[in-house]
Amino acid sequence: MDYRDKLVLAPMVRVGTLPFRLLAAEYGADITYGEEIIDHKLLKCERRINDVLRCTDIVEKGTESVVFRTCPEERNKVVFQMGTSDAVRALKAAQLVCKDVAAVDINMGCPKSFSLSGGMGAALLTKPELIQDILTTLKRNLHMPVTCKIRLLKSSRDTVELAQRIEKTGVSALAVHGRRVADRPRDPAKWNEIADVVAALSIPVIANGDVFEFEDFERMKVATGASCVMVARGALWNASIFSPTGKLPWEDVKREYIRKSILWDNDIKSTKQTLKEMIMHYSCLEFPEGKAVTKAETLADLAQLYGQEQYYEYVKLNQLSSTRSR
Numbered sequence: 001m002d003y004r005d006k007l008v009l010a011p012m013v014r015v016g017t018l019p020f021r022l023l024a025a026e027y028g029a030d031i032t033y034g035e036e037i038i039d040h041k042l043l044k045c046e047r048r049i050n051d052v053l054r055c056t057d058i059v060e061k062g063t064e065s066v067v068f069r070t071c072p073e074e075r076n077k078v079v080f081q082m083g084t085s086d087a088v089r090a091l092k093a094a095q096l097v098c099k100d101v102a103a104v105d106i107n108m109g110c111p112k113s114f115s116l117s118g119g120m121g122a123a124l125l126t127k128p129e130l131i132q133d134i135l136t137t138l139k140r141n142l143h144m145p146v147t148c149k150i151r152l153l154k155s156s157r158d159t160v161e162l163a164q165r166i167e168k169t170g171v172s173a174l175a176v177h178g179r180r181v182a183d184r185p186r187d188p189a190k191w192n193e194i195a196d197v198v199a200a201l202s203i204p205v206i207a208n209g210d211v212f213e214f215e216d217f218e219r220m221k222v223a224t225g226a227s228c229v230m231v232a233r234g235a236l237w238n239a240s241i242f243s244p245t246g247k248l249p250w251e252d253v254k255r256e257y258i259r260k261s262i263l264w265d266n267d268i269k270s271t272k273q274t275l276k277e278m279i280m281h282y283s284c285l286e287f288p289e290g291k292a293v294t295k296a297e298t299l300a301d302l303a304q305l306y307g308q309e310q311y312y313e314y315v316k317l318n319q320l321s322s323t324r325s326r
C-alpha cells in the first residue's frame, strides 16, 4: 500500500461497511477504512467464502451474523481497523482478516467509555510501552502494512514524542486526528499540531479533522504538510466529497448507497444508522423520511421507501439463481 498523496475514508462505526466503502471508492477515495471492530469479537469469528455474493465474510461462529464483509474489488484499498489492548490478542484477530485486506490499523483515538474502560482506543495514548508491544508484534508477524490512528496529546511536544516512538515500531503510516481526547466534534481540529507531527516524522502522516469540501483536501495538505488526508463526517454527509468534479446531489448519493446496501445484503442496522446520520445532517428525523427510515425493518422496506423495489427484486432473483446453480 502506498501512502503518498491519498484521499482516505476515515473509519466510522456502523457506517464504514462494504457498501459505504465501495461508494466512497467509486467517487474517488484511494484508501477506505472499515469501522472499528474489537479483537474480542473477532476471536469469536471464522472466515467464510460467500459464493452467492462473491465476497469474504468474517462471521460469528455458530451464527449467520456477519461482523466484516469484504470483496476482491476493494482488496487493495481497504484497511481493517481494530480495537485492542493486547498484542497477542490483536495478532490472532488480525490473522483472521489479513488475507483479505490491504492493511491493518489500530484505533488509538476512540474516547468512548466502552473503549477506555477496556484499555482500548484513547486509553492506549498514555501507555507507550503497550503501543510499542502491539505494533511491533503485528509488524513482526503480519506481512502487510500496519498503521495506527491517534488523537493529539495535551501538548504538541507530547504528541510529537509519542509519534516518534510509534514511527520506530516500523508502522507504514500514522493517522492523526487533530483533536484532543476531551475535544468535542464541533471544536476545530488543530491542523497546526498535525503539522508539528508531519515535520518530525519520515513516514507518511494521514491528517484528519474538519474536511468538508473537496478543496479542503488540498488546503489541509498545504497547512499540515501531510501527503494523505482523511475525512469522516464530510464523507458521511456526502460520499461524493472525494470527486474532483464536485459533489453530487445528496439524493443521488443516498440512492446509490441504498442500491449498494441491497447488492451486498448489508446489515439493516448499519444501513439505517448511516441513512439516519445523513438525514440528521440535511433534514430532521422527525420529518416523514426520517420517521420511515426509523420504522424500516428490512432492506426491502428501504427499497420501497426510496423507489428501488425493482432493483431489489432483480438483485434477489439473481442471488437466488446463483444459489440454485451451485
Ligand SMILES: Cc1cc2nc3c(=O)[nH]c(=O)nc-3n(C[C@H](O)[C@H](O)[C@H](O)COP(=O)(O)O)c2cc1C
Binding pocket: 010, 011, 012, 013, 015, 034, 035, 036, 081, 107, 108, 109, 110, 149, 177, 189, 208, 209, 210, 211, 230, 231, 232, 233, 234, 236
Ligand atoms: C459516525 C462516526 C463513527 C466513527 N467511528 C470511528 C471508528 O470506528 N474508529 C475511529 O478511529 N474513529 C472513528 N470516528 C472518528 C473519525 O474517524 C474521525 O477521526 C473524526 O470524525 C474526525 O474527522 P472529521 O472531522 O472528518 O469528522 C468516527 C466518527 C464518526 C462521525
